[in-house]
Amino acid sequence: MSQKIPIIKIKEDLIVSFLSDIDDIAALKLQSGLLQRIHEGKITGVLIDLTVLDMVDSFLGRLISNIARSSAIMDVKTVVVGIQPAVAITLVELGLKLEGTSLALNVEDGIALLNELKKSKYDFEI
């Protein structure tokens, strides 16, 4: 059985907090669930919280940047928060970039960053 990760909506943002570990099927369901919610409309930001994750491998890294890049096409900004230092170091050594995402330290800073990004309509990066 695979886990289910809740997607919380606050105003026009979708907030996802990863569980301490997530299986691939649950991760793929999360990706399609998020994109579906965005497609349904009225979403301008996605915040992905990785605080409790102690590992981001190439699959998860690719999944997160896929979410960000697909969101960008629908003019939705993506911010990733809570990356643990050890995870950041490992990501750099793996040569994994979370392309299409912007980073912030915690959820509060992440929401603030999302609001900033939404003001700059034209600098979208895919």
Next chain:
Amino acid sequence: MRRQKILQNIQIENNMDLVKARQSIRTIALDLNYGIVDQTKLITAVSELTRNVLLYAGKGEIIIELIETSTKKGLRITVTDKGPGIPDVDLAITEGFSTSKGLGKGLSGTKKLMDDFSIQTEVGKGTEVVIIKWTDSDKL
């Protein structure tokens, strides 16, 4: 090698076995007092190799061993499968090479994260990847 001891043997058959494999190495690395960065590197490496087994061979096995020399202590992790094998290993460990639209960072990345990395493979027979990570605390 002065001493070696099998700590765990994990069968890989499905999606949830990947989560189990990560959980096993997480617990073992913590028990052995690896630093937090090395714990993360070990979990990431096991995750990459296990997913490769699921993706390319369908099923396989992980053996986690404690190894000890006169000067150091570490973990040796052997990931084996009886899948299709890898026709060109040098190409496969080149960063960016993928036959599955992946990032091609699994093998090249694992090699960078570990202290030792080796592959034995034969087309039609299977693949064995062996990785070693030493603990850096000499008090052990």
